[in-house]
Amino acid sequence: MTVNCRCSNPLIPLLFSVILTVVPLQARSQRTVWSLPDYNETVRTWSVAFGNAFARDTYLSASSYDGWALGFENDSWTGYRPYRLFKYGRFHSNLLFSPMKNRLGGGSTMELAGSEHAAFLWPAVKSSMCDLLIGPAILMDLGVLYNQQNSNNPVTLEGYLGTGFCVDNTFRFSLFRYDMALQATLYLPLAGIGFAPDYDQPYWYMYKYSEYGKAIHLIWPFNNIALTHQIALVLPIRGDRLRIGYTFDYTNNSLGGHKRSVGNNMFTLGYTIIFQTKEWGR
Amino acid sequence: MNRSFLHTVSFVGALLLMMIPVSCAWDQEKKDQEYANTPQGNFMALWTIMDERYCFFDLKKERLGVDWDEVKHRYSASISDNISDKALFEVFCKMIGELRDGHVNLTSVYDYGRNWSWKTDYPANFSKDLQDRYLGNDYVIGGNGYYYRVLDDNIGYLVVGSFESGTSSGRMNVMFNNMALCNGLIIDIRDNGGGDLTAAEFLASHFTEKKVTVGYYCYKTGPGHNDFSRLYKNELSPAKEDLRWIKPVVVLTNRGCFSSANDFAYTMKALDNVTLLGDTTGGGGGLPMSSELPNGWVVRFSSAPTFDADTNHVEFGIAPDIRVDMLEEDIQVGVDTYIERARKYINDKIVNP
Numbered sequence: 001m002t003v004n005c006r007c008s009n010p011l012i013p014l015l016f017s018v019i020l021t022v023v024p025l026q027a028r029s030q031r032t033v034w035s036l037p038d039y040n041e042t043v044r045t046w047s048v049a050f051g052n053a054f055a056r057d058t059y060l061s062a063s064s065y066d067g068w069a070l071g072f073e074n075d076s077w078t079g080y081r082p083y084r085l086f087k088y089g090r091f092h093s094n095l096l097f098s099p100m101k102n103r104l105g106g107g108s109t110m111e112l113a114g115s116e117h118a119a120f121l122w123p124a125v126k127s128s129m130c131d132l133l134i135g136p137a138i139l140m141d142l143g144v145l146y147n148q149q150n151s152n153n154p155v156t157l158e159g160y161l162g163t164g165f166c167v168d169n170t171f172r173f174s175l176f177r178y179d180m181a182l183q184a185t186l187y188l189p190l191a192g193i194g195f196a197p198d199y200d201q202p203y204w205y206m207y208k209y210s211e212y213g214k215a216i217h218l219i220w221p222f223n224n225i226a227l228t229h230q231i232a233l234v235l236p237i238r239g240d241r242l243r244i245g246y247t248f249d250y251t252n253n254s255l256g257g258h259k260r261s262v263g264n265n266m267f268t269l270g271y272t273i274i275f276q277t278k279e280w281g282r
Numbered sequence: 283m284n285r286s287f288l289h290t291v292s293f294v295g296a297l298l299l300m301m302i303p304v305s306c307a308w309d310q311e312k313k314d315q316e317y318a319n320t321p322q323g324n325f326m327a328l329w330t331i332m333d334e335r336y337c338f339f340d341l342k343k344e345r346l347g348v349d350w351d352e353v354k355h356r357y358s359a360s361i362s363d364n365i366s367d368k369a370l371f372e373v374f375c376k377m378i379g380e381l382r383d384g385h386v387n388l389t390s391v392y393d394y395g396r397n398w399s400w401k402t403d404y405p406a407n408f409s410k411d412l413q414d415r416y417l418g419n420d421y422v423i424g425g426n427g428y429y430y431r432v433l434d435d436n437i438g439y440l441v442v443g444s445f446e447s448g449t450s451s452g453r454m455n456v457m458f459n460n461m462a463l464c465n466g467l468i469i470d471i472r473d474n475g476g477g478d479l480t481a482a483e484f485l486a487s488h489f490t491e492k493k494v495t496v497g498y499y500c501y502k503t504g505p506g507h508n509d510f511s512r513l514y515k516n517e518l519s520p521a522k523e524d525l526r527w528i529k530p531v532v533v534l535t536n537r538g539c540f541s542s543a544n545d546f547a548y549t550m551k552a553l554d555n556v557t558l559l560g561d562t563t564g565g566g567g568g569l570p571m572s573s574e575l576p577n578g579w580v581v582r583f584s585s586a587p588t589f590d591a592d593t594n595h596v597e598f599g600i601a602p603d604i605r606v607d608m609l610e611e612d613i614q615v616g617v618d619t620y621i622e623r624a625r626k627y628i629n630d631k632i633v634n635p
Contacts, residue, residue, distance in 0.1 A: 056316070058573075060573070060574075061573050061574035062316070062317060062327050062330075062331055062573055062574065062575065062576070063316065063574050063575070063576050063578075064316060102574065102576075102578050104318075104319035104576040104577065104578075107574050107578040107580070125292065127289065129289040130289045130292060130293050132292075132293075132296055147572075147574070149389075149572065149574055149580045150571070150572035150573075150574075150580070151570055151571070151572045151582055152569060152570055152571050152572070152585075153571040153572060153585075167296070167299075167300055169293060169296045169297060169300065171289070171290070171293035173290075182293075184296075184297050184300055186300040186303065186304075188303055198501070198503055198511065199501070199502050199503045199504055199505075199509070200335055200337075200501050200502040200503075200571060200585050200586065201501050201503075201511070202501060202569055202571070202585065202586055204479070204569070205499065205501065205514070205569075205586070209514060209516075211514060214503070214511070225306070225307055225310055227303050227304065227307055229300065229301075229303075229304050248304065250307050252307065252310050257503070257504050257505070
């Protein structure tokens with residue numbers, strides 16, 4: 001037996017934190033670097049993402065797989081009416097593809113995954129230098145794992161729809177007179193429904209006889225640990241904003257009796273645009 | 283303490299709090315244990331995959347005396363750290379071969395590990411040369427592996443050599459039109475090793491006028507040998523908008539009928555105007571699934587058992603309605619005992635319906 005760790009190293013954000021406390025930073029209130037959107041305004045970042053993905057699903061195989069991954073991320077903040085409790089909407093969606101290999105030997109599998117997160121946030125701390133937003137979130141994750149070597153169970157579907165919360169933390173500062181912003185976001189599902197075959201329930205039978213009942217499971221953190229964590233640095237360059245980030249997406253569950261552990265570590269490079277949206281109606 | 287330092291501290295504090303779930307996830311990931319890519323690790327992976335997911339342990343214990351724990355004890359003694367890959371593969375094949383299940387296989391570069399005793403331990407009851415002689419040269423190809431013609435006594439003869447690929451509605455309609463005046467139909471599925479379940483069901487759906495419960499299925503709901511779901515009905519519906527055959531049908535079977543062909547046999551047996559003639563089929567009543575060992579070898583195993591209309595296991599084959607053996611004296615003179623008995627059966631049925 002052996003123990004394997006494929007997860008992202010949580011020391012990376014810690015390193016960011018240490019740099020922030022050690023390096024002589026000066027907090028700035030530069031709206032040109034980054035600011036929360038006003039009402040009817042959306043700050044949107046489109047990013048390409050590259051990194052690695054890993055998966056283990058004992059419905060398909062006893063082994064673990066990993067490989068490079070390529071993806072796309074859409075990240076946005078929207079301002080709501082000022083009198084509302086939740087003054088900001090935070091939306092994150094991504095799509096990734098990863099061809100993976102058995103980590104120990106032959107065999108290969110492929111993953112196509114996507115997620116959509118929508119959070120409604122209340123400003124717990126809001127100042128010229130630091131914005132801390134928290135609020136409820138709706139989270140949807142969907143992925144398809146394909147094992148090329150299997151016969152009647154080549155594909156499995158991973159997915160959940162849940163509610164949870166989101167924490168969004170932005171810090172504006174300058175380093176060597178260069179203004180920038182560091183952002184961290186965490187999405188954490190707490191309860192919802194997840195899809196997984198009832199142990200060895202064949203997809204063929206689900207399709208042919210429309211027997212899905214036991215494939216839908218209630219999820220909570222004790223049977224479905226999932227999270228999406230983002231850290232990003234916003235760099236203003238001649239009036240434009242580049243956003244360089246790292247996203248860790250992870251789901252670990254044992255729904256239906258099989259063990260599933262899928263995730264990815266992605267580095268993102270994105271371009272940020274502020275949109276003014278027209279008000280509908282009168 | 284200045285204001286910016288306070289904000290830095292508050293940001294770092296919030297960031298560290300956000301890292302707690304990430305650390306928990308990391309810990310969780312570390313707890314996941316996997317088998318090592320060593321002879322012993324691969325052995326344990328194979329044995330455990332089968333132990334938790336193979337669906338016929340109780341049946342095999344009852345009928346063949348296979349005790350999976352005893353099998354582990356016996357074969358683990360052959361595994362050492364310096365065993366060669368090829369030797370390891372041979373040990374694994376022997377171990378899973380104890381189950382005598384055609385759906386249990388191990389695939390590697392060395393071979394396709396199998397135990398085909400369900401077929402090889404029995405009389406063949408089939409001659410390809412004789413089958414070709416009955417088909418003649420002017421037979422019609424009605425799909426990949428589907429050949430037919432009308433025999434001299436006005437009986438249709440359809441050979442379905444495989445269910446790897448099916449036929450189409452159009453081809454079925456043409457075939458039934460060609461045989462519209464026939465008194466009956468012989469479907470020869472001898473040595474059909476199976477293939478696509480849909481193809482078998484599609485063909486069977488042309489021989490019923492009403493929805494029929496032809497069998498049942500269940501699947502494993504947990505790692506225990508007896509963790510199964512309830513039985514679900516397997517119903518056969520008539521082929522929509524296609525011609526359907528309502529005259530007598532005789533299906534010829536032998537031990538070479540396996541998997542989808544076995545399913546076809548029990549499905550047809552549940553229909554009113556169908557008679558099975560020949561030898562018991564080879565079985566293969568478990569829907570197979572696959573998994574992978576740490577070294578990349580792929581193991582296939584029966585995962586979801588199927589049952590006939592009387593809820594009997596079909597893993598060991600379907601008994602025919604009329605038991606027939608090929609006679610050596612018939613073969614010597616170029617006569618297929620099965621086909622001749624089927625023709626006689628249909629002709630007798632016309633006289634005495």
